[in-house]
Amino acid sequence: STPCEHSFPTRRSSDLSSLISTLSTTHSTPSFSPHVTLLTGIPAHASAATLLSTLRTALVAAPTGPFSLALATLGSKATEGNYFQYLYATVDPANKQLMQLRRTVREALLPTEVAQQPDDYFPHLSLMYGADTHETRSVNLIEDLAAKGGAGVTTLLVAEVLLVKCEGRPEEWEILGRLTL
Numbered sequence: 001s002t003p004c005e006h007s008f009p010t011r012r013s014s015d016l017s018s019l020i021s022t023l024s025t026t027h028s029t030p031s032f033s034p035h036v037t038l039l040t041g042i043p044a045h046a047s048a049a050t051l052l053s054t055l056r057t058a059l060v061a062a063p064t065g066p067f068s069l070a071l072a073t074l075g076s077k078a079t080e081g082n083y084f085q086y087l088y089a090t091v092d093p094a095n096k097q098l099m100q101l102r103r104t105v106r107e108a109l110l111p112t113e114v115a116q117q118p119d120d121y122f123p124h125l126s127l128m129y130g131a132d133t134h135e136t137r138s139v140n141l142i143e144d145l146a147a148k149g150g151a152g153v154t155t156l157l158v159a160e161v162l163l164v165k166c167e168g169r170p171e172e173w174e175i176l177g178r179l180t181l
Contacts, residue, residue, distance in 0.1 A: 016034035016125070016127075016156075017033065017034055019127060020032060020033075020034060020127055020128065023087070023127060023128040023141075024128065027128065027130065027135075027136050029086075029128055029129055029130040030129050030130075030169055030170040030171055031170070031171055032126070032129070032170040032171065032173070034125060034156075035125070035126075035162075036069065036091055036098075036123060036124070036125050036156075036158070037126075038101065038102055038105050038106075038161065039102070039105050039106055039109060039110065040166075041110060041113065042109055042110065044167075048163065048165070048176040048177065051109060051163055051176075051177075052163055052176070052177040052179070054108050054109060055105065055108055055109065055161065055163065055177075055179060056179055057108070058104050058105065058107070058108035058109075059104065059161065059179055059181065061104075062100065062104040063181070064097045064100055064101050064104075064181055065097075065181055066157055066158060066159040066181050067095070067097035067098070067157070067158055067181075068155045068156065068157055068158070069091050069092065069095055069098060069123075069125075069155065069156045069157075069158055070091070070092045070095070070154065070155050071089040071090070071091060071125060071154055071155070071156065072089070072090040072091070072092055073089070073090050074087070074088070074089055074090075074127075074142045074145055074146060075087075075088055075089075075090055075124070075142070076088070076138035076139070076141075076142060078130075078131065078132045078137075078138035078139075081131070083129055083130065083131060084126060084129055085122075085124060085126065086126075086128050086129055086130040086131065086138060087126070087127045087128035087130075087138055087141055087142070087145075088124040088125060088126045088127055089124065089125045089127060090123070090124050091123035091124055091125060092123075093121075093122075093123050095123075097158075098123060098158070099121075101158075101161070101181075102119070102121055102123075103119075105161070106119065125156070127145075128141070129170060158181065159180065159181055160178050160179060160180050160181060161178070161179045161181065162175050162176075162177070162178050162179075163175070163176045163177045163178075163179075164176065
């Protein structure tokens with residue numbers, strides 16, 4: 001596994017934590033903190049100190065400050081076998097602050113990838129990791145959540161970026177550093 005960048009919402013994250021915990025307990029899936037992943041694919045051998053220093057410099061040079069994200073629709077990529085996007089709330093990809101933050105982080109930490117590959121970023125807030133089973137179907141979960149008013153949160157305040165070492169199960173991931181926006 002590799003380190004991955006997370007942008008964590010700070011307002012009403014307790015509501016999302018509760019929802020994620022309930023889904024995790026009910027369906028025997030991993031529990032995790034609410035977050036919007038900014039970047040994956042950072043080499044595992046990269047030094048956390050170097051990554052944090054590079055990221056800090058980039059965030060100072062291209063400041064965004066705290067900003068709000070709007071959650072839109074519920075979705076799933078279960079049919080594609082995407083474990084980490086099993087059940088999620090989409091985030092508005094037109095959010096200029098989020099997209100600028102994504103560009104800043106990507107250019108700072110993966111400059112070669114930026115030059116060689118188009119950005120296929122899919123901003124979302126995962127609600128449950130997993131795969132369809134006989135007992136649990138993502139389409140049914142979406143219907144149930146939609147009937148109950150969705151994720152219960154429509155906007156989030158993003159105030160920091162975390163560098164997270166994503167090794168092992170999600171509950172074993174390690175926060176290597178936090179940077180305030």
